[in-house]
Amino acid sequence: MPTQPNENNRSRAVVIYFSATGNTETLAEKIAVAANADSFEILPETAYTSADLNYNDDNSRANREINGDERPAIQSLDVDFTQYDTVILGYPIWWGQCPPVVRTFLASTDLSGKTIMPFCTSGSSGINGSLGKIRELAPDSTVTDGFRGTGATTESQIASWLTQNGFTNQTNAASNTLKIQVGNTTLTATLRDNSSVTALKEFLAKSPVTIDMHDYASMEKVGSLGTTLPRNDVQTTTTFGDLILYQGNSFVIYYDTNTWDFTPLGKINNITQAELKRILGDGNVSVTISLD
Numbered sequence: 001m002p003t004q005p006n007e008n009n010r011s012r013a014v015v016i017y018f019s020a021t022g023n024t025e026t027l028a029e030k031i032a033v034a035a036n037a038d039s040f041e042i043l044p045e046t047a048y049t050s051a052d053l054n055y056n057d058d059n060s061r062a063n064r065e066i067n068g069d070e071r072p073a074i075q076s077l078d079v080d081f082t083q084y085d086t087v088i089l090g091y092p093i094w095w096g097q098c099p100p101v102v103r104t105f106l107a108s109t110d111l112s113g114k115t116i117m118p119f120c121t122s123g124s125s126g127i128n129g130s131l132g133k134i135r136e137l138a139p140d141s142t143v144t145d146g147f148r149g150t151g152a153t154t155e156s157q158i159a160s161w162l163t164q165n166g167f168t169n170q171t172n173a174a175s176n177t178l179k180i181q182v183g184n185t186t187l188t189a190t191l192r193d194n195s196s197v198t199a200l201k202e203f204l205a206k207s208p209v210t211i212d213m214h215d216y217a218s219m220e221k222v223g224s225l226g227t228t229l230p231r232n233d234v235q236t237t238t239t240f241g242d243l244i245l246y247q248g249n250s251f252v253i254y255y256d257t258n259t260w261d262f263t264p265l266g267k268i269n270n271i272t273q274a275e276l277k278r279i280l281g282d283g284n285v286s287v288t289i290s291l292d
């Protein structure tokens with residue numbers, strides 16, 4: 001039996017990228033976070049040296065491969081593509097095109113029926129000139145509009161490219177687990193079932209959200225969500241680890257007790273009060289929340 005895409009709560013998108021000098025890799029990492037996707041690198045059998053990449057030398061390896069439309073050997077990728085319906089494909093622009101190793105990947109991988117979302121980095125060229133070859137090598141895939149990024153590309157630029165091209169992270173929206181990144185620590189929380197949580201999931205399915213939180217009354221960290229969600233306020237006495245929506249637009253992490261009319265969103269799993277206080281610290285704290 002083939003593995004069902006949604007089994008084990010797995011993402012249905014995978015980022016596959018080639019990067020000779022690291023620029024595309026940096027962008028690929030950001031895109032993988034935004035799409036909640038696994039990520040794999042296309043590696044040539046023989047790595048490119050800087051001499052190989054010298055585009056001013058007509059006889060450099062990169063130029064010979066481009067001019068000869070070659071298919072240089074790549075290391076096999078340990079990816080089960082039946083688990084994914086979207087392949088987010090990244091590469092540097094070489095002479096306006098995708099590099100030959102990306103052609104090797106496309107020519108040797110069955111992506112029929114899948115959506116390919118191409119992205120690139122480049123010195124200045126756009127991505128459009130490279131899309132024809134991708135469509136030619138993946139004739140039975142849907143190839144969306146491409147995205148050219150740089151080191152300065154923001155989460156919201158990535159999110160709008162993804163959503164404008166019909167990408168919704170379906171697994172995300174079905175997830176009941178919230179990830180809360182605080183510095184190097186990732187906490188998980190179990191979400192409630194109410195219309196506020198449904199709206200929060202739709203919001204987070206587009207992209208993770210970073211919230212600048214401040215301390216309030218030595219019992220909570222609170223910060224603006226940057227959106228307004230429906231309220232389901234009930235009289236609540238909080239305990240440590242409670243996640244609360246305050247006035248529809250503030251996200252609150254409680255580390256102590258308070259009683260008020262709040263919307264409960266969920267609760268942090270498996271943590272002691274002392275641990276939570278240590279992780280959140282005394283003053284302001286920046287946290288990034290995303291769906292698992």
Ligand SMILES: Cc1cc2nc3c(=O)[nH]c(=O)nc-3n(C[C@H](O)[C@H](O)[C@H](O)COP(=O)(O)O)c2cc1C
Binds near residue numbers: 019021093096124126
């Ligand atoms: C052989 C070769 C050809 C290139 N051709 C172009 C080009 O046509 N247009 C452009 O804007 N940049 C071009 N570049 C620059 C790369 O696209 C750019 O540096 C890219 O960000 C490198 O990504 P990487 O670090 O992931 O390998 C070329 C680079 C190489 C090595």
